Amino acid sequence: xxxxxxxxxxxxxxxxxxxxxxxxxxxxxxxxxxxxxxxxxxxxxxxxxxxxxxxxxxxxxxxxxxxxxxxxxxxxxxxxxxxxxxxxxxxxxxxxxxxxxxxxxxxxxxxxxxxxxxxxxxxxxxxxxxxxxxxxxxxxxxxxxxxxxxxxxxxxxxxxxxxxxxxxxxxxxxxxxxxxxxxxxxxxxxxxxxxxxxxxxxxxxxxxxxxxxxxxxxxxxxxxxxxxxxxxxxxxxxxxxxxxxxxxxxxxxxxxxxxxxxxxxxxxxxxxxxxxxxxxxxxxxxxxxxxxxxxxxxxxxxxxxxxxxxxxxxxxxxxxxxxxxxxxxxxxxxxxxxxxxxxxxxxxxxxxxxxxxxxxxxxxxxxxxxxxxxxxxxxxxxxxxxxxxxxxxxxxx
Ligand SMILES: [Zn+2]
Numbered sequence: 001x002x003x004x005x006x007x008x009x010x011x012x013x014x015x016x017x018x019x020x021x022x023x024x025x026x027x028x029x030x031x032x033x034x035x036x037x038x039x040x041x042x043x044x045x046x047x048x049x050x051x052x053x054x055x056x057x058x059x060x061x062x063x064x065x066x067x068x069x070x071x072x073x074x075x076x077x078x079x080x081x082x083x084x085x086x087x088x089x090x091x092x093x094x095x096x097x098x099x100x101x102x103x104x105x106x107x108x109x110x111x112x113x114x115x116x117x118x119x120x121x122x123x124x125x126x127x128x129x130x131x132x133x134x135x136x137x138x139x140x141x142x143x144x145x146x147x148x149x150x151x152x153x154x155x156x157x158x159x160x161x162x163x164x165x166x167x168x169x170x171x172x173x174x175x176x177x178x179x180x181x182x183x184x185x186x187x188x189x190x191x192x193x194x195x196x197x198x199x200x201x202x203x204x205x206x207x208x209x210x211x212x213x214x215x216x217x218x219x220x221x222x223x224x225x226x227x228x229x230x231x232x233x234x235x236x237x238x239x240x241x242x243x244x245x246x247x248x249x250x251x252x253x254x255x256x257x258x259x260x261x262x263x264x265x266x267x268x269x270x271x272x273x274x275x276x277x278x279x280x281x282x283x284x285x286x287x288x289x290x291x292x293x294x295x296x297x298x299x300x301x302x303x304x305x306x307x308x309x310x311x312x313x314x315x316x317x318x319x320x321x322x323x324x325x326x327x328x329x330x331x332x333x334x335x336x337x338x339x340x341x342x343x344x345x346x347x348x349x350x351x352x353x354x355x356x357x358x359x360x361x362x363x364x365x366x367x368x369x370x371x372x373x374x375x376x377x378x379x380x381x382x383x384x385x386x387x388x389x390x391x392x393x394x395x396x397x
Contacts, residue, residue: 003298005324006048006119006129008112009033013133016105018097023271023297023308024147027344031337032132032314038334039333044325047107051120052131057156060110063151063157063185068142072149072313076103090144096141106149109133113303120299121163127298128324132317134303135260137179145289146177146205153260153303154185157192160256165365166191170254170296172245173197173283175262176272178209178225181262189220193252193394197241199265199274200227211385214393221393224248226382229375233361234280236379237265242287249295251394257296259288262305263316267285267360271308275361281316282355285323300324310345315354331355 014026042049060069071089074081079098086092099105109131116129119347137153138146155172160167171186171194173179179196186192198348201207215223226240249257263281265274291298302320307313315333322329329352365372 002046002125004046004048004123004126006116006117006126007036007042007321007323008050008052008129008131010051010108010112012108013112015101016109016133018099018147022097022147024306025310028307028310029132029304029388030311030346031310031341032317034316034340035318035337038337039318039322039329040160041318041325041327042319044327046325048126050115050129052108052115053112054104054107055114059114059159060107060150060155062389063141063154064139065142066313072106072144073103074387076101089142090147095146096144096149096337098329102149106136109136110150110152110155113152113161113301113395116303117160118158120301121160128292128300128302130302130321130324132304135175135262135305136181137173137175137260137262137305138177138181140181140184145181148181151181153182156260156301157186158178167256168252168254169193169256169258170249170252171195171258171260172288173260173262173305174265175260176264176274177204177262177306178206178227178270179260180206180208183208183213183223186219187215187223188217190218190222191392192219192220192249193254194250195224195226195245197226197228197237198229199232199272202227203230204272207255220370220394221390224390228274229378231275231361231364232265232379233275233365234277234359235362236375237276237280238283240379240382241284243383244390245287246291246295247391248394249291251391254296256299256301257288257292258301258303260303260305261320262307263313264306264308264311266307266309266316268312269308271306271360275356275359275364278312278316278319278355278357279357279359282323285320289323298388310350311341311348311351315351319355329354
């Protein structure tokens with residue numbers, strides 16, 4: 001059987017734009033698409049590029065309250081509407097500034113994740129679909145949070161539930177920030193397993209994602225968190241990830257894997273303090289691909305997420321797409337893309353390689369053996385927690 005990959009993309013993604021001084025810049029999507037194109041991934045015979053549609057209000061209402069949706073809609077038309085107190089809904093100066101057209105831009109991201117979910121669920125020859133504009137995992141029922149207005153992931157999960165009522169979904173989030181919105185929205189749901197790897201909430205927004213957040217009611221045991229220490233390196237991350245993910249997903253046996261591919265654990269990311277380099281994503285993507293094949297009915301829905309370096313995000317997501325397609329890319333960048341980056345992102349260091357094996361965190365740890373030992377011990381504790389607590393909870397059911 002032919003196994004195809006769908007990339008959900010449109011230039012209209014550029015409309016999800018909080019303004020020039022906001023860290024979440026839609027330029028990263030444009031540069032991602034451009035790199036994929038220049039590396040000939042977009043004309044690969046197994047790839048289909050699909051235009052997304054906007055989500056209907058009824059589809060967004062499966063996750064968000066009508067009151068909140070109406071507020072977003074009104075402010076979208078008139079950002080200065082004096083009848084509304086936007087900060088009650090998490091909107092306004094700061095993380096989630098109001099902008100004209102924000103309803104349409106957010107509904108499009110939701111629609112794109114629904115499109116991805118639909119393709120993977122319904123089209124027999126499409127096993128994987130990737131919406132790089134998605135991954136807005138912080139948005140809550142009545143509230144915008146952390147650059148996220150509508151939670152496209154939750155909207156797409158609810159959409160899958162309309163296609164099959166008791167569908168089992170494994171949600172795996174590798175964004176540096178805890179996937180709080182998705183976790184809380186499905187906290188009592190035993191059919192949605194949420195797994196989040198993130199920088200510990202002791203050090204980073206949103207502050208949640210502790211190991212004692214395990215779900216409630218019938219959903220107890222179906223929320224899993226791996227809070228990581230700042231400076232965690234490729235080696236440590238991979239050891240934990242490769243150990244836990246196949247085991248957890250085998251035990252849960254979902255109908256589909258849903259991943260949030262935030263790449264803000266990169267060591268240079270301006271918003272976080274982690275130590276991963278781009279090369280880690282080659283291995284992470286490979287583990288996801290194999291695990292989706294072996295334990296998730298060979299269905300994989302992927303969305304983007306955080307990542308605040310315009311030169312890092314495109315390279316990382318291009319690596320993800322290449323692994324989805326089974327294409328082995330060389331560690332080099334097309335000159336035309338390097339030139340484009342030089343022109344559009346002159347304030348970031350120009351990259352010359354697709355990935356970077358020079359892991360800063362690993363080098364730092366070599367010169368601080370006592371810190372390295374602490375971190376290795378902590379990581380081991382997380383693996384034990386998976387083995388002795390998370391796994392038995394899942395197997396019990
Ligand atoms: Zn993030």
